[in-house]
Amino acid sequence: MLKSRYIIIIGCGRLGSYLANRLSRDGHSVVVIDQKETAFLNLTADFSGFRIQGNAVELAVLKEARIEDADCVLVTATDDNVNLMVGQMAKEVFNVPQVIARVYDLKRERAYQEFGIRTISPTELAAFAFLGAIVDTDNQGKR
Amino acid sequence: MKIIIVGSGKLVYYMARVFTSKGYVTTIINGDTEECTALSRQLKAVVVLGDGSDPTVLEEAGAREADALLAMTSHDQNNLVACQLARKIYDVPHVVAMVTDPDNVDVFRKLGVKSVFSPTHVITALIEQQTSFDDIINLAPVAEGRVTLSEVILREDSPAAGKYLHELGLPSGTLIGVILRNKHVIVPRGDCRLEPRDRLTLISVPANQGKALRVLLGKRV
Numbered sequence: 001m002l003k004s005r006y007i008i009i010i011g012c013g014r015l016g017s018y019l020a021n022r023l024s025r026d027g028h029s030v031v032v033i034d035q036k037e038t039a040f041l042n043l044t045a046d047f048s049g050f051r052i053q054g055n056a057v058e059l060a061v062l063k064e065a066r067i068e069d070a071d072c073v074l075v076t077a078t079d080d081n082v083n084l085m086v087g088q089m090a091k092e093v094f095n096v097p098q099v100i101a102r103v104y105d106l107k108r109e110r111a112y113q114e115f116g117i118r119t120i121s122p123t124e125l126a127a128f129a130f131l132g133a134i135v136d137t138d139n140q141g142k143r
Numbered sequence: 144m145k146i147i148i149v150g151s152g153k154l155v156y157y158m159a160r161v162f163t164s165k166g167y168v169t170t171i172i173n174g175d176t177e178e179c180t181a182l183s184r185q186l187k188a189v190v191v192l193g194d195g196s197d198p199t200v201l202e203e204a205g206a207r208e209a210d211a212l213l214a215m216t217s218h219d220q221n222n223l224v225a226c227q228l229a230r231k232i233y234d235v236p237h238v239v240a241m242v243t244d245p246d247n248v249d250v251f252r253k254l255g256v257k258s259v260f261s262p263t264h265v266i267t268a269l270i271e272q273q274t275s276f277d278d279i280i281n282l283a284p285v286a287e288g289r290v291t292l293s294e295v296i297l298r299e300d301s302p303a304a305g306k307y308l309h310e311l312g313l314p315s316g317t318l319i320g321v322i323l324r325n326k327h328v329i330v331p332r333g334d335c336r337l338e339p340r341d342r343l344t345l346i347s348v349p350a351n352q353g354k355a356l357r358v359l360l361g362k363r364v
Contacts, residue, residue: 057219057247058246059244059247079220080196080224081196081218081221081223081224085219085220085223086220088254089254092254093250093254105197107197107198107199108196108197111198111228111231115227
């Protein structure tokens with residue numbers, strides 16, 4: 001098994017809760033932060049970590065999660081700007097070694113590639129998947 | 144001067160009104176259709192409907208030619224992103240951000256947005272200044288705290304009252320910039336004589352501020 005890491009997940013929606021359940025089941029120590037208490041209903045019995053209700057763009061909330069000790073921060077809130085800000089806070093203010101943020105808007109994502117945080121764009125991933133699927137059916141048609 | 148303001152509400156409206164009356168070319172970016180319509184009717188400003196942290200909207204608002212961008216939304220994250228994109232993509236020379244969470248002043252500075260203010264701080268400081276009965280009021284740290292500005296009020300028994308500036312022996316790295324006497328502003332020279340009830344603006348390096356205050360007000364400091 002992988003070495004257990006301290007992972008903070010911002011946002012407990014579909015993506016955040018999926019990651020939280022999965023990483024907790026894999027034996028990592030996980031903290032999830034979400035503004036809405038109801039979001040934590042997405043967590044399953046697999047999840048044995050902690051939950052913090054609060055706004056992650058507040059320094060006080062990140063400190064409460066002991067972000068300075070985190071090995072990894074995954075930023076999956078629904079608002080791109082929240083993710084970009086929290087991602088940068090984790091990286092620049094708290095020196096977290098690994099920070100990955102979800103950013104829907106491709107233009108914004110491009111601009112932030114130079115800011116030192118790793119970004120993942122679901123828009124781009126979905127586009128690749130769609131385009132890949134089209135190419136596959138084209139190839140099948142030719143056969 | 145060409146200014147872009149990102150934000151909504153009365154504050155943005157009045158600021159835009161001040162800027163346009165000064166002859167600045169003002170553009171407002173606002174996300175609310177109704178508010179945009181109202182603003183464009185009330186102001187001599189260009190109003191752009193959209194998200195001020197979207198690069199396309201910034202470009203449409205003329206970010207390439209802008210001299211300054213003020214990010215004044217009530218969401219700190221939107222202000223951060225608007226400022227960073229304006230600097231990074233469009234090379235806007237001056238970006239200024241407002242933050243609602245006072246903790247974010249330091250955060251923004253660390254993330255490269257150096258001009259940042261928190262209304263909470265500003266208003267608290269103003270209230271303290273206006274209601275303070277102390278002789279010394281710290282106005283503001285300048286140059287990241289390497290210089291301090293303070294206001295000092297002389298009393299009848301202050302050792303500096305009645306003395307000429309050149310005989311005070313103020314320590315190095317300190318300067319009396321302005322004297323406020325009976326609502327008159329005096330920019331003092333060495334031959335200026337201090338009087339009780341003078342309000343002095345003291346500019347000093349933090350290390351010598353205490354010494355200067357003792358020269359002006361005596362041992363009580």
